Amino acid sequence: MRRLSSGGWRLSLARSPLCWAGTQGRFPITDPTGGAAENQHVIRFPRQSSRELGQNEAFFYLVEDGEDKRIKFHDYAAIYDRPGLYEQLFYDRLRCTSPQVVVSRLVEAVRHAGEMVEPLRVLDLGAGNGIVADEMNRHGVARLVGLDIIQRAREAALRDRPSGYDEYLVADMTAPDAATSKALDQWRLDALTCVAALGFDDIPAAAFIAAMDKIAADGWLAFNIKTDFLQGADKGGFAALVKTMLDRDLVELHLLERYRHRLSIDGEWLEYFVLVARKRGALSADIRERFA
Ligand SMILES: C[S@@+](CC[C@H](N)C(=O)[O-])C[C@H]1O[C@@H](n2cnc3c(N)ncnc32)[C@H](O)[C@@H]1O
Numbered sequence: 001m002r003r004l005s006s007g008g009w010r011l012s013l014a015r016s017p018l019c020w021a022g023t024q025g026r027f028p029i030t031d032p033t034g035g036a037a038e039n040q041h042v043i044r045f046p047r048q049s050s051r052e053l054g055q056n057e058a059f060f061y062l063v064e065d066g067e068d069k070r071i072k073f074h075d076y077a078a079i080y081d082r083p084g085l086y087e088q089l090f091y092d093r094l095r096c097t098s099p100q101v102v103v104s105r106l107v108e109a110v111r112h113a114g115e116m117v118e119p120l121r122v123l124d125l126g127a128g129n130g131i132v133a134d135e136m137n138r139h140g141v142a143r144l145v146g147l148d149i150i151q152r153a154r155e156a157a158l159r160d161r162p163s164g165y166d167e168y169l170v171a172d173m174t175a176p177d178a179a180t181s182k183a184l185d186q187w188r189l190d191a192l193t194c195v196a197a198l199g200f201d202d203i204p205a206a207a208f209i210a211a212m213d214k215i216a217a218d219g220w221l222a223f224n225i226k227t228d229f230l231q232g233a234d235k236g237g238f239a240a241l242v243k244t245m246l247d248r249d250l251v252e253l254h255l256l257e258r259y260r261h262r263l264s265i266d267g268e269w270l271e272y273f274v275l276v277a278r279k280r281g282a283l284s285a286d287i288r289e290r291f292a
Helices: 076-080 085-093 098-112 131-138 151-160 178-186 205-212 227-231 235-247 285-290
Strands: 042-044 059-064 067-072 121-125 143-148 167-170 189-194 215-226 251-263 269-279
Touching: 042 085, 076 085, 076 151, 085 131, 098 131, 098 189, 098 215, 098 251, 098 269, 121 131, 121 205, 131 143, 143 151, 143 178, 151 167, 167 178, 189 205, 205 215, 205 235, 215 227, 215 251, 227 235, 227 269, 235 251, 235 285
Parallel strands: 121 143, 121 189, 143 167, 189 215
Antiparallel strands: 042 059, 059 067, 215 269, 251 269
16 A cells, blocks of 8 residues: 555555355345335435535435425435335435445455455444345354444334344444443454445544444454545544554555445436555554544
8 A cells, every 4th residue: 555645545455356255144135125126115306406415415305195205315214214215215216336335345355365254243333224234244244233323223224134233233333332332342343344324424533433442453444435535525534534544554454446336316426435444553542532
């Protein structure tokens, strides 16, 4: 890995071909769209362009009981409450690729390092209704624990993918309660995934640090982030956190790739980075204070 003079990062890891290790995950899925293929919900997009709205302000109309209900993309509880709506909106209509991309790149990096994916004990931070579990379970990881800040995400995950996670915890990772902290310790986790959940009023740097603390030394980290957030527009402090960890050799970068996360409602691709790294040292008190 070399730091570019522009301040960007170039990946030096040789890319190996993607390798799907069969579908003998813990719980094979029969319908990768989670039922979205049926298009059971009536979704309509507004007249306005998404350029007039922030990504966290984007909304759609759901036609229900003869009414157009305006629902924000970030009103996760309203979306999770309706079976299949999350999948239909983000995966069917907006062609989100991120769970598949992040999980496949983690698998690729682990194998490239000469290790196996199957013994991994993974924490899926910001797990939502469990789409990442579908992807992860294709590879048959040893343990998979989901965590989200909202109870309705847990309820939706248990409803839609009852066997997706070995345990699904509800907590705000910026300040996990004692029971959550103890449970996470007991799972002896060695990998962290965080998909489509960093930035945009979702998971702040402090929560990511707290989750990292629950991952073993030398554990794997795999997440995605909007390209702007790693480059300049550093709301949430995430770029600074990632750069600090790299500068101080607290993480070892294994893979950094720019890819198409999903379409905007105007049909334009939103570009994200997927980053796979390995913990190499404990975060010092000054870093914790800076991102608290
Ligand atoms: C866009 S969803 C992504 C869900 C899932 N990872 C996926 O790829 O489909 C973001 C999730 O992050 C959760 N979240 C936001 N802030 C959080 C926090 N501080 N701690 C844990 N989860 C959080 C939200 O409740 C939401 O379910």
